[in-house]
Amino acid sequence: MSVGAAVAIYFIIWWLCLFVVLPFGxxxxxxxxxxxxxxxxxxxxxxxxxxxxxxTTLVSAVVFGVFYANFVGGYLTLDDIPFLPRSPQD
Incomplete structure (x- = not known):
């Protein structure tokens, strides 16, 4: 993953987490x-x-860390998701 892609994904996660955190308290x-x-x-x-x-910064850093660990480690891939249509070659 390039640095630009990581920053873009973190930015998207940050905004999503902001909308989750806003109503607290x-x-x-x-x-x-x-x-x-x-x-x-x-x-x-x-x-x-x-x-x-x-x-929001704290929560999004944790979420991005989980995402990045999964991206590098390959623990959960699209092939692991059930009911995903398979290509005709399979």
Whole structure:
């Protein structure tokens, strides 16, 4: 795997992990009991984006490490997935 491909795959994994991590620990204005007039009642009280970015980086590094270990070691390949249509040569 080239460095460019590894960076691209890590970037994709990072964005996917960001959407997984974003809702953790979010409290809406209604839950906190402090609704600011003119804002949405479901808006978060604090965004905590730096903390979310750090957690996302940690989680995505672990996921990428598992992906890379599988890529190098070949533990799980497309041939191991059941119900995958086989080519006519098989």
């Amino acid at each position: 979010v409290r809406s204005q209604v839950e906190a009991g402090t609704v600011i007039p003119g804002s949405d009642r479901g808006a978060p009280v604090r965004h905590r984006m730096l903390k979310n970015a750090l957690w």
